[in-house]
Amino acid sequence: MRYLNIVGYCCIPLAYLVHYWLGHGKSWEPTVTFILAALGVIPLAHLMGESTEHLADRTGPTWGGLLNATFGNAAELIIGVIALSKGLNSLVIASLTGSILGNLLLVSGAAMLVGGWKRQTQTFSRASAETNAGMLVMAVAAMLFPAIFHLTYERTGGQLVREHQISLATSLILLAVYGCGLLFTLRTHKHLFTSEPATTDEGPQGVSGLGHGIWSTRRSVVVLLVASVGIGFVAELLVQSAEHMATNLGWNSVFVGVILLAIIGNAAEHSTAIMLASRNDMDTAMTITYQSSVQIALFATPVLVLTSFAMVAMNVHNARQLDLLFTPLEVVAVILTVAIVVVLSMNGQTNWFEGVLLLAMYAILGIVFFYIPEGEIAHIK
Numbered sequence: 001m002r003y004l005n006i007v008g009y010c011c012i013p014l015a016y017l018v019h020y021w022l023g024h025g026k027s028w029e030p031t032v033t034f035i036l037a038a039l040g041v042i043p044l045a046h047l048m049g050e051s052t053e054h055l056a057d058r059t060g061p062t063w064g065g066l067l068n069a070t071f072g073n074a075a076e077l078i079i080g081v082i083a084l085s086k087g088l089n090s091l092v093i094a095s096l097t098g099s100i101l102g103n104l105l106l107v108s109g110a111a112m113l114v115g116g117w118k119r120q121t122q123t124f125s126r127a128s129a130e131t132n133a134g135m136l137v138m139a140v141a142a143m144l145f146p147a148i149f150h151l152t153y154e155r156t157g158g159q160l161v162r163e164h165q166i167s168l169a170t171s172l173i174l175l176a177v178y179g180c181g182l183l184f185t186l187r188t189h190k191h192l193f194t195s196e197p198a199t200t201d202e203g204p205q206g207v208s209g210l211g212h213g214i215w216s217t218r219r220s221v222v223v224l225l226v227a228s229v230g231i232g233f234v235a236e237l238l239v240q241s242a243e244h245m246a247t248n249l250g251w252n253s254v255f256v257g258v259i260l261l262a263i264i265g266n267a268a269e270h271s272t273a274i275m276l277a278s279r280n281d282m283d284t285a286m287t288i289t290y291q292s293s294v295q296i297a298l299f300a301t302p303v304l305v306l307t308s309f310a311m312v313a314m315n316v317h318n319a320r321q322l323d324l325l326f327t328p329l330e331v332v333a334v335i336l337t338v339a340i341v342v343v344l345s346m347n348g349q350t351n352w353f354e355g356v357l358l359l360a361m362y363a364i365l366g367i368v369f370f371y372i373p374e375g376e377i378a379h380i381k
Contacts, residue, residue: 004271008043011036012230015237030244037238038260042267044234045075047227049272054215055224073099073292073300074228076265079235080304084311086239087318094257095265096301097330100140102262103293104341105362107270111285112355115277119351122282126348131189132290133342135181139297140338142170142177144331146324151331167323168309171302178298238264254327255369266292282350329372333365 015036023029052071076099083092115122146166215223238261246256263270277285304322311319326334340361344354 004039005043005046008039008041012040012234015040015234019237019241027248030241030248033237033241034245037234037241038264040234041075041079041231041238041264044227044231045265045267046271047223048074048231051215051220051224051227054220055217057214058217058220071224073265073295075231075235076262076296077300077303078228078231079239079261079265080300081307082232082235082239084304084308084322085316085319086243087320088239088243088253089308089320089322091239091242091253091257091261092304092322093324093326094254094330095261096296096304097326097334098258098262099266099296099300100293100334101258101337101362101365102266102270103289103296104337105358105365106263107266107273107292108286108289108341108345109355109358109362110270111273111277111282111289112350113352113359114274114355115280115282115285116350116352116355119280121349121351122277122280123349124283124286124345126346128283128287129290129345129348131185132287132294133345135177135294136290136297137338137342138177139174139294140334142174143297143301143324144326144334146170147326147331150323150325151328163323163325164309164321167305167321167325170324171305174298174302178294178302181294181298251370252372254330254372255366258330258369259366286345286350327372329368333369337361337365 015033018029018036019033023032048071052074076095080092080095083089083095112122146163149166150163242256242261243253245251246253273285273288276282276288301324305324308319308322312321341358344350344357
């Protein structure tokens with residue numbers, strides 16, 4: 001991860017150099033800019049995640065939980081807000097779908113494969129897995145109901161004048177459920193989720209299970225603010241180049257959002273989960289994947305919906321109200337993914353072959369999303 005961060009920092013000025021000078025007006029510019037900007041987001045997202053974890057250690061579990069809720073998926077939120085300001089709602093919905101699929105299939109699968117390759121099995125907390133699975137099932141079901149409503153009444157010729165209200169009301173309920181989830185995990189039933197610092201194959205771990213020393217509050221806040229501003233600038237370039245790159249290469253917006261933007265936005269926590277699994281701390285690794293998906297479904301998604309309504313009210317140029325209208329393939333993919341992951345994880349044990357199954361599922365979905373005709377996407381949206 002250290003070398004990837006170094007490369008990422010070097011790519012940030014290169015992305016601006018290519019976009020505004022070296023590649024200006026050339027056909028290859030959007031693709032190169034996208035790659036460089038994507039690499040540039042990774043170390044900034046890593047900094048945000050690390051500073052949030054250090055602040056959580058300083059403030060205690062209650063405020064720590066709120067900080068993680070706010071900044072745990074900050075990179076995805078920033079990318080989503082910028083895409084909303086450009087009217088790229090289908091890209092936002094696709095990136096939200098991709099974050100859930102990527103966490104549950106790509107990250108979990110890679111963690112199981114890497115962690116279980118030289119081990120018979122790895123174990124994690126069943127109680128925590130059951131609670132997180134319940135929240136996840138409820139969250140994705142609520143997210144998908146507006147899309148199911150749309151598809152049902154579109155096919156029967158019904159009037160869809162209330163889709164905005166359905167998405168808005170659903171988002172408010174999701175945020176309320178997330179608040180209740182924080183209360184459940186941090187106060188009333190925190191004994192189910194609080195454990196001693198993990199002891200892995202490499203000995204006891206420090207902050208975030210990765211052996212870091214604790215930062216001061218001032219340093220954590222400064223790093224968090226600087227990284228947030230940095231991601232805002234780089235994400236602007238990333239989203240802008242993504243649109244042009246997809247057009248030049250003939251790729252559809254759903255594939256770009258579900259696969260590319262989702263992997264970029266989650267790269268830092270992806271590497272953390274895999275690293276922890278390799279050290280035999282599967283409990284923390286699975287918590288990261290579950291909680292990241294729950295945060296996307298219960299926190300990031302409704303926040304982006306409410307943000308889009310605010311942008312429209314303030315007459316932000318190109319902004320449109322974001323409805324929870326997933327494509328049929330996105331609906332089926334999320335439902336099947338959650339079902340498979342819940343079934344595999346309910347016994348509290350994993351092995352490398354289960355990781356292969358999840359990775360194979362992710363690869364198949366990636367291929368299918370790649371070949372969706374762009375015209376069909378526009379029709380659905």
